[in-house]
Amino acid sequence: MSDWILSIEGTPAGHTAAMILALTAALLHAIFGSLQKGRIDPWLSRGAIDSAQVLLALPLALFLVPWPEGHEWLLVLGALPIHFCYKVGMALAYSRGAFTVVYPIVRGMGPVFTVIGAYLVFGETFSLTQWLGVLALMTGIFGLAVYNLKTIKVDRDTLVPALWLAAGTGGLVAVYTTYDAFAIRGTPNPFTFLAWFFVVASVDMPIVAALRWRRMTDRPPLARLVRLGVTGAIIAFGSFGSVMLATRLDKVGEAAVLRETSTVFAALIGWLVLRETVGPRRIALMSLIAVGAVIVELGG
Known part of the structure; x- marks a missing residue:
């Protein structure tokens, strides 16, 4: 598999594969x-997911992929503090705001900063057409968040802090995103970085979750956390990988822009699964997000 990945890197076939992978990651x-x-x-759900990630990824890292060598260990270890801060931010935001408000803001902030980071680190540039696509996508994402902010009635007292978070x-x-791209490109075998990433960058939240679990009086069933953890870990392997x-x-x-079409899927999940309200305005904004992503892809 790694030989095939390396063989299509930087080719038209690689471009097509990257597009499919980014959209898969979005869903x-x-x-x-x-x-x-x-x-x-x-906090508990993320701890359960990360615990399962360590347990499932460790055999792969130990026995199925080449081990990191020299500076490659630094690339793997460098992901830990960045992802820990991200996971803490997500948990703080989710504990204060509705999913369909928090999630679009988080994902909407990413594309422009990632594009700038890709320019500074990798020398990548976007065409004017692609920048128009980014503008359309971000307009849809932030429009969706603002509409949710005005219409959702739950967690109103903590919603503003949730938005800042x-x-x-x-x-x-x-x-x-920028760091992980730098690190996986700096590792000869991409699956070496992936396997060890899911081990090293997942050891933090289980500790946080365990400490929180000890202080809780109304604890969720352990079997439910285990099921959630295993399911989430498998999805994480597909998404982040x-x-x-x-x-x-x-x-x-x-890749970063296409991944942010995840807000469309998130709005549908919020409606169908979490029973959060969806109407024609949301559908229009979700369509704008999708159109923006298409423009970015076709304008390249």
């Missing part, structure tokens, strides 16, 4: 976000 990331928000404390966490999305491979195969900025 899976929306599902992943809804699992963390869900009906269980977001979501905006800051969105900046961290751009940081980790797909977008990381996409940034290895093609432009980081384009």
Whole structure:
């Protein structure tokens, strides 16, 4: 598999594969976000997911992929503090705001900052047409968040802090996307970075969740947390793994923009699963997000 990934890197086939991977990551990331928000404390849910990620990824890292060598260990370890800050930001935002308000803000902050980071780090540039697509996508994302802010009645007293937390966490999305792209490109075998990433960058939240669990009086059933953890870990492998491979195969900025169509999937999940209200205005804004992503892809 790694030989095939390396063989199509930077080719038209690699571009197509990166597009498919980024869109796959968008769908899976929306599902992943809804699992963390869900009906269980977001700190516990993330801790359960990360625990399962360590347990499932460790055998792969130890026995199925080449181990990192030299500076490659630094690339893997460098992901830990960035992703820890991101996960803390997500948990803080989710504990204060509705999923369909918080999630679009987090994802909406990412594309422009990631495109700028890709320019500074990798020398990538966007055409004018692509920038118009980014503008359309971000207009849809932030329009969706503003509409949700005006119409959603739950968590109103904590909604403004949730939005500030979501905006800051969105900046961290751009940081980790750029860093992960740099790291996976700096590792000869991309699956070496992926396997060890899911081990190393997942050891933090289980500790936080365990400390929180000890202080709770109304604890969710342990079996439910285990099911959530395993399901979330498998989805995370597909979501984060797909977008990381996409940034290895093609432009980081384009992969980041396509991934943010996850807000469309998130709105549908919020409506169908979490029973949050959806109407024609939301549908129009979701369509604008999708149109923006298409413009970015066709304008490249």
